[in-house]
Amino acid sequence: MEKLLNNAFNGDPRSIGRLISLVEADSPSAKEIMKKVYPRTGKAMIIGITGSPGAGKSTFVDRLIEQFQAEGLRVGVIAIDPSSPFTGGAILGDRLRMQGHALNENVFIRSMGSRGHLGGVSRSTHEASLILDACGFDVVLIETVGVGQSEVDIIKIADTVVLVLVPGMGDDVQIMKAGIMEIADTFVVNKADREGADKVAADVQVMLKMLKERDWVPPVTLVSSQNNTGVDEVRKILHDHWNYLKTTDEGKRRRFLQLEMxxxxxxxxxxxxxxxxxxxxxxxxxxxxxxxxxxxxxxxxxxxxxxxxxx
Ligand SMILES: Nc1nc2c(ncn2[C@@H]2O[C@H](COP(=O)(O)OP(=O)(O)O)[C@@H](O)[C@H]2O)c(=O)[nH]1
Ligand SMILES: [Mg+2]
Structure with a gap:
C-alpha cells in the first residue's frame, strides 16, 4: 500500500488509477488511503463543469485541458457518466472522446459511473478529486452529468462552478433551473458560432442583476469550443476566481462550508x-x-x- 501511494504521489498514472479504483469500490483499504491522501490536498483548483447534456461540456473541457497544459499545468479530469439504473455500468463515450489526451502523462482522465447516486456527484467523485489533488495535479476538472441534483451538488466539492449554456435549447428553462444560477461562479455561453448566443448572454446578465449582490459577479463569456474561441478568456477567469477565493472572507466561508458538508x-x-x-x-x-x-x-x-x- 505504501508503495502504491508513493508511486501515485510521484505521478504514476497506473497507480493513480488504481488508488481511485480502490476508493471507488469502497475497498477495506479506502479509508487508510484517504487518510494518507488528505494532508496532501488543498492545492489544486477544483473546477466543476455543469450544464445540460449536449451543451458541449466535454468539448469545452477538451479545450480547457489544452489551455491549462499550455501554461505548464498538470490537469486531472473526472467525467461522471450517466449510468444505467439496471447494470450500474458507465457509458464510456466521454472517455473515448477525450482520449486524445489520455496518453500524455500531464493529463489524467477518468470516467466514473454515478452509481445510482441521485445526481451523480457521489462521495467517490469527491475522493477521486482529492486523490488527483494529492498526486500533484494543478487543476482538476469535474464534468457532471448535467441533470438533476448533480448540477447543484457540484458546489459541495468544486472551488469554481462553470455553467455551460447554449443557444437554442429552451434558454429560459436552462437558465431558470432552480438553484443553478446562484451556484455558478462563471457562465459559458457555448456554441457562440451559432445564432442566438448573444441573446442567451444578455438573458443571463439580466438574471444576474436580479440575484442578491455579491462581491464576485459571475462573468459571462461567449465561447465556441468548436472553433476554440473564448476559451482562453475563461481560463483567465478561472484563475481570477481561484485568487478571489484564496484571498477573501467569502473564499474562507466557502471552504469551511465545504469541509462541514x-x-x-x-x-x-x-x-x-x-x-x-x-x-x-x-x-x-x-x-x-x-x-x-x-x-x-x-x-x-x-x-x-x-x-x-x-x-
Ligand atoms: N456548433 C458547435 N457545436 C459544438 C460546440 N461545442 C460542442 N459542440 C457539439 O455539441 C455536441 C455535444 O457536445 P458534448 O461536448 O458531447 O456535450 P456534453 O454532453 O455537454 O458533454 C457535439 O456534437 C459537439 O461537437 C461549439 O462550440 N459549437
Ligand atoms: Mg459530456
Missing part, C-alpha cells in the same frame, strides 16, 4: 453502515416475528440497537 457526509455514511449491520443481525435473529407478535415495539428496538452501536 464533507465531515457530515462521512459521518452519515459511517453511521448508516453501522446501523445497517446491527439491524441486519437483529432481523436475521428473527426480530420481525417478535415485532409482529408485539413482544417488542419499534421504539424499544431502536433504542436497544443504538445502545449496541454506542458500545
Amino acid at each position: 464533507e465531515v457530515e457526509a462521512i459521518l452519515r455514511g459511517e453511521i448508516s453502515a453501522l446501523t445497517e449491520k446491527v439491524w441486519k443481525k437483529r432481523k436475521d435473529a428473527g426480530v420481525l416475528e417478535d415485532l409482529a407478535a408485539r413482544k417488542t415495539d419499534p421504539y424499544t428496538l431502536a433504542s436497544e440497537m443504538i445502545s449496541q452501536i454506542i458500545k
Whole structure:
C-alpha cells in the first residue's frame, strides 16, 4: 500500500488509477488511503463543469485541458457518466472522446459511473478529486452529468462552478433551473458560432442583476469550443476566481462550508453502515416475528440497537 501511494504521489498514472479504483469500490483499504491522501490536498483548483447534456461540456473541457497544459499545468479530469439504473455500468463515450489526451502523462482522465447516486456527484467523485489533488495535479476538472441534483451538488466539492449554456435549447428553462444560477461562479455561453448566443448572454446578465449582490459577479463569456474561441478568456477567469477565493472572507466561508458538508457526509455514511449491520443481525435473529407478535415495539428496538452501536 505504501508503495502504491508513493508511486501515485510521484505521478504514476497506473497507480493513480488504481488508488481511485480502490476508493471507488469502497475497498477495506479506502479509508487508510484517504487518510494518507488528505494532508496532501488543498492545492489544486477544483473546477466543476455543469450544464445540460449536449451543451458541449466535454468539448469545452477538451479545450480547457489544452489551455491549462499550455501554461505548464498538470490537469486531472473526472467525467461522471450517466449510468444505467439496471447494470450500474458507465457509458464510456466521454472517455473515448477525450482520449486524445489520455496518453500524455500531464493529463489524467477518468470516467466514473454515478452509481445510482441521485445526481451523480457521489462521495467517490469527491475522493477521486482529492486523490488527483494529492498526486500533484494543478487543476482538476469535474464534468457532471448535467441533470438533476448533480448540477447543484457540484458546489459541495468544486472551488469554481462553470455553467455551460447554449443557444437554442429552451434558454429560459436552462437558465431558470432552480438553484443553478446562484451556484455558478462563471457562465459559458457555448456554441457562440451559432445564432442566438448573444441573446442567451444578455438573458443571463439580466438574471444576474436580479440575484442578491455579491462581491464576485459571475462573468459571462461567449465561447465556441468548436472553433476554440473564448476559451482562453475563461481560463483567465478561472484563475481570477481561484485568487478571489484564496484571498477573501467569502473564499474562507466557502471552504469551511465545504469541509462541514464533507465531515457530515462521512459521518452519515459511517453511521448508516453501522446501523445497517446491527439491524441486519437483529432481523436475521428473527426480530420481525417478535415485532409482529408485539413482544417488542419499534421504539424499544431502536433504542436497544443504538445502545449496541454506542458500545
Ligand atoms: N456548433 C458547435 N457545436 C459544438 C460546440 N461545442 C460542442 N459542440 C457539439 O455539441 C455536441 C455535444 O457536445 P458534448 O461536448 O458531447 O456535450 P456534453 O454532453 O455537454 O458533454 C457535439 O456534437 C459537439 O461537437 C461549439 O462550440 N459549437
Ligand atoms: Mg459530456
